[in-house]
Structures are given as C-alpha cells and as structure tokens.
Amino acid sequence: AQSVSQHNHHVILSEAASLELGCNYSYGGTVNLFWYVQYPGQHLQLLLKYFSGDPLVKGIKGFEAEFIKSKFSFNLRKPSVQWSDTAEYFCAVNNRDDKIIFGKGTRLHILP
C-alpha cells in the first residue's frame, strides 16, 4: 500500500540550529514529492516540490529537500532555523495525477 513515513513526530530546536526532518515513502512508479507546512492557525502551504530533474530542490524561506530515489527518501533541511519556523510539517507524495498521500506530520518548536 502507498504510504509516507515521517521519522519524528515532535522536534524541539533552538534558534540558529540546523534542521533535518526525515521522510520515506512507499509508492510504485513515478512520483511527485512535496513538503507542506501549516503555521499555527493557518492553512496548508506548499513549502517545496519535486517533479523531476535536479534531486536537490529549494523552497521558500530557506528550506531545501533532497530526493534520493534509491532510499525512497525526501528529507527536508534548513541550515539555520528561526522562531517563525515553528509549525507542523507534512511530507507528501503522489503519482503524477493521483491523490496526495500525506505523512502524519512533524511538529517543530523553535525556542527563542
């Protein structure tokens, strides 16, 4: 069955720390990969996406993610987090024109 696994449910970091959120997926065939973010009280927003090409993709607010096909992974990174990055982050995958399968999310708390 298609699934997305996020390694951490809750992460707490201090400002300026580096961030890496793990994501693995189980999905046959060609995939699109996404990271969505949900800030407190706001709706889901797309952080970055991978459709094809360069496996290192850059998104908004200094985030990036690397698609490693052999590991079925799409980890999210940011070299230096800010307090405003406090949010819930969702890794997601779909098969081109299909519905999106989301992971359970990672709650990120940044301590000022």
Add this chain to the structure above:
Amino acid sequence: DTGVSQDPRHKITKRGQNVTFRCDPISEHNRLYWYRQTLGQGPEFLTYFQNEAQLEKSRLLSDRFSAERPKGSFSTLEIQRTEQGDSAMYLCASSLLTGGHNEQFFGPGTRLTVL
C-alpha cells in the same frame, strides 16, 4: 483573493444532523479534491473530481458522505446523520492537471465539531 475558499470555516452540530460544506476552487482549475484531517494526523484523501466527474472515492467515504461538483466549478460535501467520529477538519484542494504535474492548492478548511 484568488485562492481556494471554503465555507463555513467552523461548524458545530449535534449528532444525527446533516451538514453541508462548500468549496470554491481556483477558477481555472479542473481538479478538485476533498481531504479530512484529524488531530495528530496528516490529511487523508476522501474523493476527487475532474471537472464535474467524480473519479475516485476513498473507502473512508461512507454512505453517509456525498460530494458533488455539478457544473465543474464549486463543490459541496454533505455528511448525513453526523457522528462524533466525523469531527475533523475538512480540506478542499484544487489543481490544474497539465503535463502530468499535479500541484494542489489547499483552502483554509472547515472545522466540524459533532457534539
């Protein structure tokens, strides 16, 4: 605002009542999706439309749930005889399927509380 809009934003109802939610997608988008998100979980797919045709329904969508997109524009999701387990955030998303790429844009959601 040209994003996806949903109405109402919040709905409180008593068990057994019927509720209906509306989603207005981005105007040129041909695909419209409904998802449900419960506390501590990521959004889960319910159903989607291409234009007015409903192409797929999740097994999460019991017989009490029905969705329509009559003219290929806005969509409604109705829940009949609501149960406490229906309490969740109901999300709508839309996309323009081109070249096999399907980036979905999400609305703010309708939070349903069933008492």
